[in-house]
Amino acid sequence: MWGNRDRATQVTCIACGDTVSRTDAREYDKEGDRYDRRDKEFEYLCKPCHRDIDHQPRGNLESLLAESGAGETDREAFLTRYAELATERGPRSESER
Numbered sequence: 684m685w686g687n688r689d690r691a692t693q694v695t696c697i698a699c700g701d702t703v704s705r706t707d708a709r710e711y712d713k714e715g716d717r718y719d720r721r722d723k724e725f726e727y728l729c730k731p732c733h734r735d736i737d738h739q740p741r742g743n744l745e746s747l748l749a750e751s752g753a754g755e756t757d758r759e760a761f762l763t764r765y766a767e768l769a770t771e772r773g774p775r776s777e778s779e780r
């Protein structure tokens with residue numbers, strides 16, 4: 684009983700790509716409005732990633748997610764794009780140039 688349920692509630696962390704149980708994941712709404720659930724698929728973050736984000740300024744991440752096409756492209760395309768953008772704009776690339 685529990686086994687089947689668990690399998691149906693696996694989600695993928697948008698930050699690291701890990702598959703975690705939905706009950707262990709944190710809902711993440713890139714648009715920052717979690718009360719408007721119409722036609723929306725929530726993104727999920729595993730706990731470690733969620734914790735990371737909470738400790739960072741959010742400004743960059745929000746636009747990064749939106750620009751990466753979160754929720755609009757399929758997950759693989761989104762993760763690829765996200766990784767590219769995150770690498771381009773990481774704190775290091777600016778100081779290295």
Ligand SMILES: [Zn+2]
Binds near residue numbers: 730732
């Ligand atoms: Zn994660």
